[in-house]
Amino acid sequence: GQNIDQPTEMTATEGAIVQINCTYQTSGFNGLFWYQQHAGEAPTFLSYNVLDGLEEKGRFSSFLSRSKGYSYLLLKELQMKDSASYLCASHGVRGSTLGRLYFGRGTQLTVWP
Amino acid sequence: EPEVTQTPSHQVTQMGQEVILRCVPISNHLYFYWYRQILGQKVEFLVSFYNNEISEKSEIFDDQFSVERPDGSNFTLKIRSTKLEDSAMYFCASSENEGADTQYFGPGTRLTVL
Secondary structure, three states, X not given: OEEEEOOOEEXXXXXXXXXXXXXXXXXXXXXXXXXEEOOOOOOEEEEXXXXXXXXXXXXXXXXXXXXXXXXXXXXXXXXXXXOEEEEEEEEOOOOOOOOOEEEOOOEEEEEEO | OOOOEEEOOEEEEOOOOOEEEEEEOOOOOOEEEEEEEOOOOOOEEEEEEEOOEEEEEOOOOOOOEEEXXXXXXXXXXXXXXXXXXXXXXXEEEXXXXXXXXXXXXXXXXXXXXX
C-alpha cells in the first residue's frame, strides 16, 4: 500500500520562505510529484523528483531523499496568490500500478500580507 | 498551451439516476485517468485507461462505474444509479506516457447527488 503524510496547514507572510514536508511509505517507489490546488480547482503540476536531490524551478524547489522516504517543497518570495493547497503524490511500483498516483491530504498554505 | 477539458462543470442529479461525465484529454496523450475528490478529502484514483481498455482500477471503481472512449477525442466516466456518497469533484487527467510521466488534470466536474 501507499501512505503519504504532510502537515494539514501552514501559514507564512508575503515575501517569506516556506518549506512543506512530505513523508511517504510505499511498497515501491517510482517518483514523487508536487501539485498546487486552489480551492475548487484542479491540481496543477509543480514538480517531479525521481532521484535524490534538489530540483529548482523559479521560486519553487523540491527535494527528495529516497532512503528517508522524505520530500519537501520550498517556496521562496511568497506571494498572496501562493495561498493554496499543496499536494504531495507518489507513483506506484512497476507493473499495473505504474500510472496510478497516490495523493496525500494536502497542506493548506495561507500567505498573509 | 494544450489542456484537458471537462464538461459539464457542475452536474446535479437525483439519487438512482445515471450520469455521464465527459473529458477531452490533451490530443497527443495516450493515457487517461479519472480521479475523484470528496469535499475536504484527498484526491483518490479511480481508473486508468490505455489503448481502449482499463489498465487499472481502484477498489472504489466497482460495477457502478464504467469508462469509454467513444471516439478519437472524448473520454467518458459513466456512473449508474448514483448514490449520495458519489457527490464529489471528478477530475480527468491525461499523460503522454505511463510510468513517471506527468499527469495533467482537467478543471473537474462537481457532481451533486440529491
